[in-house]
Amino acid sequence: MPGRAEDYEVLFTIGAGSYGKCRKVRRKADGKILVWKELDYGAMTESEKQMLVSEVNLLRELRHPNIVRYYDRIIDRSSSTLYIVMEYCDGGDLAGLIAKCAKERHVNLRGALHEHFLDESFVLRVLTQLTLALKECHRRSDGGVTVHRDLKPANVFLDGKQNVKLGDFGLARILHRDTSFATTFVGTPYYMSPEQMNYTSYNEKSDIWSLGCLMYELCALSPPFTAYNQKELAEKIREGRFRRIPYRYSDELNDLISEMLNVKDYCRPSVEDILQHPLIEAVVTEEQKRNFDRRCLRAREPERLQYSDAAVNELKRKEQQLQDREQAIKEREQRLEQRERELCLRETLAEDKLARAENLLKRCNLHKLEQEVMCTEGPDNALLFPLSTTKKNSVLNGSGEKAVPPHNLENYFLSKGKSSELNRRLYAANLRAQALAELEKSYQLKSRQILGMR
Incomplete structure (x- = not known):
């Protein structure tokens, strides 16, 4: 049963196109963020209205993780407007991503250009997910084939985890049995296939051409075929000549x-040939396993479109708890960062003190060595130790009495005082050296503790 416009709260307008406006909305039942596209069907013919109904039915049938999901449709007969409610992709689209990388590359022409190209792993993941989405379209369960016919970066959206989702099937048409009967001229010129340019019949292989153009632009940040007018562009597309993608990408990707x-x-x-290519075989296996897990999860927990007030309140309460917990974690991270800065500062101070201690110890050892040299090799060595035990009784006169003290008693006592002073200074220097050694050990221990905490 179609919903009502009153069930949604319009937040703001995302953009506008030939079909109408695209707005970001919030579903009042559960607060889920979605988008709706407004299509004015008042001026359509009956055949166009019938095609529009087919397109909406197609959207309802396409259920794939890499296709923008359809949720609801709203018919406003008073204004002849159809609202198609779809999944909201908060990561933007590939066109915005490519434009951002190209802008950064042009701004930093003198810098390292390779930093502004997309990683090959990301390109391969985009290729895999888009090919899986096209496989869902080209080989539907009811036997029909859906040709997108307007595959371009602006129609490929990104979610919060950088997964791609193919959208905008508003120009697609369901082709039954023989898929070569589509001859309508729609699409974006840069990504149109040669058969579209030649106004000949085409099938799902036109989507493969557009996918190749998109992959080329992801690598080179520009389409493979560019021109100043549509006639020149058509000639280049028919010739099919283009430059190699940047050499930072592998030859296997370039060949594909x-x-x-x-x-x-x-x-x-x-699409089957692409998915079996050795370059993306591992990525395909990983994506298929992830998609299988998602289907199992949806089977166990089917989504309910309507929620009771109690359930909504419970969800809001849990959301508030998660926000409070997130805020507490952020505050704890800030405290830890402040603590880390303090530890770094203390470590710097400890290293400075340790360096000063080592300098003082070296100076003390040098001073001690100078004192030892002065005491053992100086010219006044005899005066520094006048009462040595080895010479205590060596000088006697003829009558057995002690020899006469030095002639200059004043110089003798002055030398004796200097010797005592030097001995005291030497003793004090030894004490300072021991203290500095203990201080050095303490700072080394603290430094190891700080490094261990970090």
Whole structure:
């Protein structure tokens, strides 16, 4: 049953196109953020209205993790407006990502250009997810085939985890049985296939061409075919000549893109061929396992579109608890960062003190060595030790009495005082050296403790 416009709160307008406006809305039942596209069907013919109904039914049938999900439709007969409620992708689209990288690359022309290119792992993941989405479209369970026909970066969206989602099937048409009967001229010129440029019939291989153009632009940050007018662009597309992608990307990726951009549609690989390519085989396995886990989770916990007031209040309470916990974690991180800065400062101070202690110890040892040299080799060595035991009774006169003291008693006692002073200073220097050694050990221990805490 279609919903009502009163069930949603309009937040702001995201953009506008030929179909109408795209707005960001909030579902009042559970607060879920979604988008709706407004389509004015008042001026449509009956056949166009019938096609619009088919397109909406198509959106309801496409359920894949890499396709923008359809949620609801709202019909406002008073204003002849159809609202299509769909999944909101908060990561923007690939066109914005490519434009951002190209802008950074042009701003930093003198810098390291390779830093502004997208990683090959990201490009391969985008290729895998888009190919899986196209496989869902090209080989539907009811036997029909959906050709997107307008695959371009602006129609590929990113979620919060940088997963891509293919959207905007407003121009797609359901093709039953023979898929070569689509001859309507729609699409973006930069990504149109040669058969579209030649106004000939085309099938799902046109999407493979557009996918190759998109992959090329992800690598080179510009489309493979550019021109100043549509006639020149059509000629370049028909020729199918383009430069190699930047050499930072592998030859295998370049070869795969070249196969997808083959001017002969029957020479282009199918979605199955791309998914079996050795370059993305591991990524495909990982994505398929993740998609299988998601389907199992949805089977166990089917989503309910309507919620009771008690359930909504419980969800809001849990959300508030999570926000409070997140805020507490942020505050704890800030305290830890402040503590780390304090420890770094203390470590710096300890290293400075240790350096000063080592300097003082070296000076003390040097001073001690100078004192020893002065005491053992100086010219006044005899005066420094006048009462030595080895010479205590060596000087006697003829009558057995002690020899006469030095002639200059004043110089003798002055030398004796200097010797005592030097001995005291030497003793004090030894005490300071021991204290500095103990201080050095203490600072080394603290430094190891600080490094261990970090």
